[in-house]
Amino acid sequence: MDDLWAELERDRPLDQPHRERRRRIGAAASLAALAFVGIGLSSALFTDTQALGANDFTSGTVRIGTAPGTAVVSAGNMAPGDVVTGNVQVDNAGSLRLRYAVTASADDPDGKGLRSQLRLSIYSGVTPGACTLGNLAAGTLLGGPTGLATPAAIVGDNATGAQLGDRTLNATASEDLCVRVSLPLATGNAYQNATSTVTLTFDAEQTANN
């Protein structure tokens, strides 16, 4: 600023060009002064900040279990016409409500195709103690009887989302299912001394947003 005013002093007396120059210099000086004042004002404002923390998130779990965990129903030395039953408890061991479906498959280690003769069905509404052939009529047939030459959907559909027959369980809830397997009377001699192991697969998924 001192330099500017010194220049103004040197320029006197003022002719027209000098007066214009002086006007421009004066305007520049005024802008510099305003900028200085502005800086001083902003540094003097009252301000405040509030941090709202502790916003915690945890994810839930989808866990399905069965009791027993293996061999719910078995039979040896079967004859055509035989029927066996077994109770399985399905547990929601997770923290989220779940939806589940049951698929059955069977192997054919001797190539005799016994799995194509077996008929599997699943009932609900039968207490564990009542899961016997004579009581099944009081339950609700969920699926079957179905042959197991190829994997078969017995209860619901394990495709993503809600389909007809899918079962739901709230967190920590459980339900009993009664599994029935028969060897029909029409089973012929080709299936004597044959063996097959059946696997039930319980597929569970969240119901929330699905």
Ligand SMILES: [Ca+2]
């Ligand atoms: Ca489904």
